[in-house]
Amino acid sequence: MHILVLGAGVVGVTTAWFLQTQGHQITVVDRQNQAGLETSYANGGQxxxxxxxxxxxxxxxxxxxxxxxxxxxxxxxxxxxxxxxxxxxxxxxxxxxxxxxxxxxxxxxxxxxxxxxxxxxxxxxxxxxxxxxxxxxxxxxxxxxxxxxxxxxxxxxxxxxxxxxxxxxxxxxxxxxxxxxxxxxxxxxxxxxxxxSGDARMFTQNLARRCAEAGVAFRYGTRILGFEEAGERVLGVQALTDGRHETLRADAYVLSLGSYSAALARQLGIFLNIxxxxxxxxxxxxxxxxxxxxxxxxxxxxxxxxxxxxxxxxxxxxxxxxxxxxxxxxxxxxxxxxxxxxxxxxxxxxxxxxxxxxxxxxTPSNVPYIGKSHYANLYLNTGHGTLGWTHSCGSAAALADIIDGRTPEVDFTFSGL
CATH class of the missing domain: 3.30.9.10 (D-Amino Acid Oxidase, subunit A, domain 2)
Known part of the structure; x- marks a missing residue:
């Protein structure tokens, strides 16, 4: 399955890693020119x-x-x-x-x-x-x-x-x-x-290189504008690259855009309290x-x-x-x-x-959104607050299980919006 991961921070890149290890074709999209340049750039490191x-x-x-x-x-x-x-x-x-x-x-x-x-x-x-x-x-x-x-x-x-x-x-x-x-x-x-403890930016960028070596495609310098939808499915992501509008299409989509996830999700009628x-x-x-x-x-x-x-x-x-x-x-x-x-x-x-x-x-509770949205092919991995570095690998592994129809190995209340 071709999956588009929206966001190349530590959560997006770990999501790409775990999904590619399960045999999926992955494309990661981010507006920056490389991974880990926003919230993952200089966090506390714990x-x-x-x-x-x-x-x-x-x-x-x-x-x-x-x-x-x-x-x-x-x-x-x-x-x-x-x-x-x-x-x-x-x-x-x-x-x-x-x-x-x-x-x-x-x-x-x-x-x-x-x-x-x-x-x-x-x-x-x-x-x-x-x-x-x-x-x-x-x-x-x-x-x-x-x-x-x-x-x-x-x-x-x-x-x-x-x-x-x-x-x-x-x-x-x-x-x-x-x-x-x-x-x-x-x-x-x-x-x-x-x-x-450790450097989250260094981890994110080095893991992105490992992902690329394993066949993950990265679309940097690409701004995500919104979605195309029909019924209960997302048909594509509207994007802007070097001033050129395009629609990026995949079989499934993962929203991992940190603080910017909420505004994008609202376009689909999904309320994320982030x-x-x-x-x-x-x-x-x-x-x-x-x-x-x-x-x-x-x-x-x-x-x-x-x-x-x-x-x-x-x-x-x-x-x-x-x-x-x-x-x-x-x-x-x-x-x-x-x-x-x-x-x-x-x-x-x-x-x-x-x-x-x-x-x-x-989020008000400090608990992130991880799981499936009410759109059949849109998944959430966002809202991690101060613990994105701490929770990134577990969130990604759990979401990869959910996408593949397996029950994650962690006792956690997953989102179902």
Whole structure:
């Protein structure tokens, strides 16, 4: 079967990989001139099953209200005259109950665990290099209340098979000596030894090369405009390449366009509650090897993640719900630099930070859309929010099973829109 995959980010490229391994003819379409140049470009780098606590939880409402007046807040909601933004926000409030948060943790952990195992298997088969480290992820807390609040979701994750251990400050510094400068400020920590880190862009681009070697076709520089349809089938995708309009046809189609999936799906009467959560990252050269970390870190109070990518340090986080603009907000960039320099002052050349921002495709629940739409030949693999890198391989493997009529091996509620 010829399948058109719309999007060449980490989710689209992994989808292409798993589908081609099952014998399908695959074409990947993207407006950029190579893979991994949008949300996958400079993300936090974590394969983090342990990062399964959704944004929407009982304590979130008061935090968001407090952060409204803080331009450098971890989660910033900038109200606009945008019905999609307000619809998303109202749905987010509906997810902020204990019952919904527990349900969503289950979904996120199950998909994450499955995805991590699929990535590990893919890495062996495809021999993809991406500065990966298998040293676990350590969440540290400098606010005692934040640490106490993390214990309940951590125990839920443990019950689901995620080996996230609650540890004290001494154990945290023993695991990662780079935290010594703030030892007296650490209230507690958690550690998940099986989690990993790596460069998502490097992975995506190297896997795209493996896909091309296996016969996958890539149509770069092609902007997707809409669909042709008849009844309950998609007949083609309207596209624009070098100023020339054309219709790309296939037997089936996979929508993996991140934050831009929702607008395209609306043309077909499909409602995807996805809104862009603008995230930021900094990338700096390592300054002092002994002071730089190797265990990937999560600074939960500030919603920042730290990954070691070879001789570089990547720190990413924060979320800004303010539309589709990718303009850098230097107040938020400087806030990341300020916090990381405070945590480990000698680790990196903080004054040489390379800033980046990207649009994460967030759902109110943080649970993505994976599965079949009500169109017989249109499938969804989108809405992964901050966990696209973590969930990409599992989402792709599961969707490939669904397309081939098999039941995926993961306990997850798949979409059926």
């Amino acid at each position: 394969i983090s099953v342990s990062h399964a606590e959704p944004w929407a939880k009982p304590s979130a409402v008061l935090k968001v209200l407090k952060w409204l007046s803080q331009p450098d807040a971890p989660l910033l909601f900038r109200p606009k005259l945008d019905p999609a933004q307000w619809r998303w926000a109202l749905s987010f409030l509906g997810e902020c109950t204990s019952a919904r948060a527990a349900h969503n943790i289950r979904q996120i952990v199950n998909l994450g665990t499955y995805s991590r195992s699929q990535l590990q298997a893919l890495r062996k088969v495809a021999n993809v290099q991406y500065d990966h480290l298998e040293k676990g992820i350590l969440h540290f807390y400098t606010n005692p209340a934040e640490f106490e609040g993390a214990k309940k979701p951590t125990r839920i994750m443990q019950s689901l098979g995620c080996d996230r251990q609650i540890i004290d400050a001494d154990q945290a510094v023993e695991l990662e000596p780079a935290l010594k400068p703030i030892r007296n400020r650490i209230a507690g920590a958690t550690y998940t030894s099986e989690d990993e 809104y862009p959560a603008k995230g930021y990252s900094i990338t700096v050269p390592v300054r002092n090897e002994e002071a730089a970390f190797k265990v990937s870190l999560t600074d939960d109070e500030y919603k920042l993640v730290y990954s070691r990518l070879g001789d570089r340090i990547r720190v990413a986080g924060t979320a800004e719900l303010s539309g589709y603009s990718r303009k850098l907000n230097y107040t938020r960039c400087r806030a990341i630099v300020r916090r990381t320099a405070e945590v480990m002052p000698e680790a990196g050349y903080w004054d040489r930070a390379e800033f980046w921002t990207g649009l994460r495709p967030a």
